[in-house]
Amino acid sequence: MTSDPLVERMRPFGTTIFTEMSALAVRTGSINLGQGFPDTDGPAEMLDAAARALREGANQYPPLPGIAALRQAVAAHEQRFWGLSRDPDSEIVVTAGATEAVAAAILALCEPGDEVVCFEPYYDSYAASISLAGAVRRPVTLRPGPGGRYGFDEDQLRAAFGPRTRLVLLNSPHNPTGKVFTRAELTLIADLCQEYGTYAVTDEVYEHLVFTDAAEPHVPLASLPGMRERTLRISSAGKTFSCTGWKVGWATGPASLVSAVMRVKQFLTFVNAGPLQPAVAVALGLPDDYFTGFRAALQARRDRLVTGLTEAGFDVQPSEGTYFVTADITRSGGTSGIEFCRALPERCGVVAVPTEVFYDDKAAGRHLIRFAFCKREEVIEEAARRLAKLKQS
Numbered sequence: 001m002t003s004d005p006l007v008e009r010m011r012p013f014g015t016t017i018f019t020e021m022s023a024l025a026v027r028t029g030s031i032n033l034g035q036g037f038p039d040t041d042g043p044a045e046m047l048d049a050a051a052r053a054l055r056e057g058a059n060q061y062p063p064l065p066g067i068a069a070l071r072q073a074v075a076a077h078e079q080r081f082w083g084l085s086r087d088p089d090s091e092i093v094v095t096a097g098a099t100e101a102v103a104a105a106i107l108a109l110c111e112p113g114d115e116v117v118c119f120e121p122y123y124d125s126y127a128a129s130i131s132l133a134g135a136v137r138r139p140v141t142l143r144p145g146p147g148g149r150y151g152f153d154e155d156q157l158r159a160a161f162g163p164r165t166r167l168v169l170l171n172s173p174h175n176p177t178g179k180v181f182t183r184a185e186l187t188l189i190a191d192l193c194q195e196y197g198t199y200a201v202t203d204e205v206y207e208h209l210v211f212t213d214a215a216e217p218h219v220p221l222a223s224l225p226g227m228r229e230r231t232l233r234i235s236s237a238g239k240t241f242s243c244t245g246w247k248v249g250w251a252t253g254p255a256s257l258v259s260a261v262m263r264v265k266q267f268l269t270f271v272n273a274g275p276l277q278p279a280v281a282v283a284l285g286l287p288d289d290y291f292t293g294f295r296a297a298l299q300a301r302r303d304r305l306v307t308g309l310t311e312a313g314f315d316v317q318p319s320e321g322t323y324f325v326t327a328d329i330t331r332s333g334g335t336s337g338i339e340f341c342r343a344l345p346e347r348c349g350v351v352a353v354p355t356e357v358f359y360d361d362k363a364a365g366r367h368l369i370r371f372a373f374c375k376r377e378e379v380i381e382e383a384a385r386r387l388a389k390l391k392q393s
Contacts, residue, residue, distance in 0.1 A: 066094025308384025
């Protein structure tokens with residue numbers, strides 16, 4: 001018997017960096033700009049709807065696909081914003097956040113040895129889910145290009161595809177870089193998916209958080225020619241409505257893909273968030289000014305944090321969307337993002353996350369760290385004031 005009972009394929013995955021850095025923030029009394037969660041509640045209409053549902057008996061198991069009102073609201077939302085037509089009864093399933101949707105999709109669609117093309121840096125659950133399925137990841141590295149905007153090498157992407165390619169896992173708007181994939185990039189991905197008979201799983205939780213200075217607006221991969229029938233599109237309420245603790249997500253796509261996800265999901269969480277699903281249905285139907293106002297407020301906080309980081313001596317990469325901005329520590333004297341982030345709370349009372357942990361190619365991310373700006377204005381202002389201490393040390 002080995003001393004470690006954990007299965008071998010999961011041994012590379014220890015405590016997540018978010019757990020470590022959030023604990024460090026608590027221990028040192030630092031401002032936590034590491035983990036991407038807001039410090040305000042969501043819209044009042046949504047909170048009131050949740051309270052009503054709790055009082056009015058929506059506290060038992062909901063249906064496996066999710067309550068009808070939420071599935072109908074998701075369908076209306078996709079039609080309204082992205083022109084995608086969905087059948088609420090067969091092409092939508094509600095999940096325990098986007099994380100479960102991604103895991104269930106990979107487990108449902110990948111046999112051991114199948115290959116998954118993904119773009120690094122990637123959200124840490126992607127690698128773990130691929131390993132759980134016994135699949136193999138084929139990372140394509142995003143690197144800063146002209147103007148600091150992230151892009152990828154077309155030849156590297158083409159080389160990642162092969163006879164065992166089963167899935168492309170795409171996150172756009174992209175965490176942690178803040179990149180929004182362009183239509184030309186998405187068209188290339190779509191062409192390769194069709195050439196190799198590959199499915200696409202798209203994580204679009206930041207779909208409404210694309211800033212006005214982005215190179216291009218967000219385009220769902222599923223909306224491109226030939227991609228609707230081979231794309232599973234994933235989103236959630238957490239980021240758009242500031243309710244990350246609710247863990248209400250969904251997957252949409254052709255009935256065959258949604259059915260596959262549901263058949264795995266039923267043995268993971270079965271169902272989730274019964275009294276919260278009606279509230280998310282209400283939130284999805286909010287008027288346009290909620291979505292534009294939320295984005296504008298977040299963009300203003302991004303701008304303030306970018307100014308503070310720049311004044312503190314960081315080289316800041318453009319953030320076109322999401323909750324996050326990436327900074328290069330080289331000019332600040334750093335060589336290891338992990339060491340830099342572990343020391344940062346003692347140096348200035350701010351916590352960030354090292355981007356290195358989201359890469360297979362560690363050298364590509366060793367000099368980068370990520371800050372979250374989804375906090376109240378006064379918190380961002382105080383963080384910028386504290387970061388200024390780095391110039392003095």
